[in-house]
Amino acid sequence: MKAVRYHRYGDSDVLVYEEAERPAPGPGQVLVKVAGTSFNPVDAAIRGGALHEVFPLAMPHVPGIDASGTVAELGAGVEGRRVGDAVVAFLPMTADGAAAEYALAPAEALAAAPRTVARADAAALPAVGLTAWQSLFELAEVRAGQSVLVNGAGGAVGAYAVQLAEHAGAVVTATASARSADRLRDYGADRIVGHIDYTAAPFTVEGAPFDAVLNLAPTTPEEIAALAGLVADGGALVSTTTPPPEEPRRGVRTARVLVRSDADQLAELVSRVDAGRLRIDVADRRPLADLPAVHADAAAGRLAGKTVLIPA
Numbered sequence: 001m002k003a004v005r006y007h008r009y010g011d012s013d014v015l016v017y018e019e020a021e022r023p024a025p026g027p028g029q030v031l032v033k034v035a036g037t038s039f040n041p042v043d044a045a046i047r048g049g050a051l052h053e054v055f056p057l058a059m060p061h062v063p064g065i066d067a068s069g070t071v072a073e074l075g076a077g078v079e080g081r082r083v084g085d086a087v088v089a090f091l092p093m094t095a096d097g098a099a100a101e102y103a104l105a106p107a108e109a110l111a112a113a114p115r116t117v118a119r120a121d122a123a124a125l126p127a128v129g130l131t132a133w134q135s136l137f138e139l140a141e142v143r144a145g146q147s148v149l150v151n152g153a154g155g156a157v158g159a160y161a162v163q164l165a166e167h168a169g170a171v172v173t174a175t176a177s178a179r180s181a182d183r184l185r186d187y188g189a190d191r192i193v194g195h196i197d198y199t200a201a202p203f204t205v206e207g208a209p210f211d212a213v214l215n216l217a218p219t220t221p222e223e224i225a226a227l228a229g230l231v232a233d234g235g236a237l238v239s240t241t242t243p244p245p246e247e248p249r250r251g252v253r254t255a256r257v258l259v260r261s262d263a264d265q266l267a268e269l270v271s272r273v274d275a276g277r278l279r280i281d282v283a284d285r286r287p288l289a290d291l292p293a294v295h296a297d298a299a300a301g302r303l304a305g306k307t308v309l310i311p312a
Contacts, residue, residue, distance in 0.1 A: 002312065003100030004291045005060040009049030012295035017288070020062070023096070023104045025075030030107050032087060033072040036120030037064035037098035039294050039307045040127050046093065047295065055093045063291075064097030064309070065090060067105060068113055068122035078107045086113035088270065090126035090261040098123070099291055101311045111266040114273040114280070121282050122270075124156070124306040129269045129278075131240060131259040132160035136168070139255045140212040140236040144169030149210040149230060151196070152217030153189070154180035156306040157240065159281050160269075161214055162187045167277065173207040175217070187279070198223045205230055215239040228252065282308050 003020040025031045043063045045051050071085040081087070089109045091097050096104065113122045135157075136142045148165045150158050153174035165172045166188025174189040181192045191207055209232035215224060216239075224242040231237050234251040237244045244254040272278035283305025286294060290309065297303045 001101040002288070003062050004064075004288060005062050005099075006047055007060045009047065009052065011048070012044075012292050012299060014047065015063075015292035015295060017292070020060075020100060022102050025073050025078075025104055027076040028078060028107055029075040029104050030071055030078060030081055030087075030110060031073035031075075032067055032069040032089070032098070032103050032105050034067060034098050034101055034103050034311050035069040036066075036123035036308045036310050037068075037103075037288075038066040038123045038127075038309065039291070039298065039303070040065060041298065042093070042127075043097075044295055044298055057094060062096035062098075062100050062103070064099035064103070065093055066123045066126045067091055067098035067103050068119055068125075069098075069103075070119075072102060075107070081107060081110065086115075086119060087111065088113045088122045088126055088266065089263075090130055090259075090266065092261070099288060099309065106261075109261045109263055111263050111270055114270050116274045116276070117280055120285065120308055120310045121280055123308050124280050124282050125269060125273070126261075126266055127259065128156040128306070129160050130262060130265055131157050131257060132164055133265050133269065134259055134262075135214050135238045135240065135257050136161060136164055136212070139238045139253075139257065140214065142168050142170050142212050145171075146211035147171045147207060147209075147232075148173070149205065149207065149213045150174045150189075151213065151215045151219075151227065152176070153184055155216060156281070158216050159184070159187060160278070161216070162189050163278055167272070170212075171207075173205070173210070175205075183281070198226050203229060209233075209235070211235045213237045215241060215244070217241065221245075228254070282306055284308070285310060287312060
């Protein structure tokens with residue numbers, strides 16, 4: 001089979017589109033014929049070696065933590081799945097991923113794929129959708145009537161976070177560039193803030209204080225501390241980037257997001273997609289062989305939105 005692999009840590013040029021042995025499923029595993037995978041920034045961080053102590057790899061490594069496709073083979077002991085089932089999954093970060101024609105997945109990580117979108121496009125859902133869900137509902141504990149600030153809402157996680165917070169009945173303020181404003185309003189944002197001036201004194205954002213702040217943007221320690229000041233007493237500050245400071249005096253809960261695979265949550269996201277309540281936004285679709293170029297584009301800041309990679 002064809003796969004994109006790297007044999008050592010490094011820049012995007014270590015990624016090679018090459019022949020690789022088709023894997024065989026072991027006990028509890030499923031072999032998926034891949035319809036699509038997607039690029040996530042963590043793929044680049046792992047490839048560069050920055051996270052090698054957290055996510056140790058065996059080389060050569062196949063990246064791609066998002067997978068959509070069909071079940072091709074079942075390993076021993078797998079129940080509830082049949083060959084030909086359409087599935088999506090968030091794959092383990094330390095195992096070979098879905099940047100290949102076939103990929104192994106733990107059976108417990110699989111959810112039925114959405115019926116209402118193209119099979120490859122479903123790969124734009126697992127990692128970022130689960131990140132948004134766990135940030136809002138497990139860590140921030142967002143509920144109806146609360147106010148939520150999504151900082152850096154123009155990206156893939158932000159698009160899901162705005163939609164899910166709106167589903168929950170929250171009042172949503174989103175920070176994003178002008179090019180994303182109309183899309184986020186369509187997704188349910190009540191207020192769009194184009195730019196946060198962290199140097200302003202006093203520092204504030206329209207709508208503050210917020211019951212929950214979800215930070216998805218690269219921020220300095222000083223900027224994340226300023227965002228903490230926008231959280232109401234007893235609220236929550238959750239960040240996917242810079243770790244937030246502790247705020248025990250005001251009872252503010254803080255957390256950095258470490259997304260995990262959860263098939264039940266993924267199935268709930270899929271059900272909302274099929275019900276027309278949650279939209280999957282794909283910015284670009286490229287052949288799998290282009291994955292090295294996608295990594296290079298991301299490093300150069302040329303990548304906007306979610307890019308799906310499709311095997312030949």
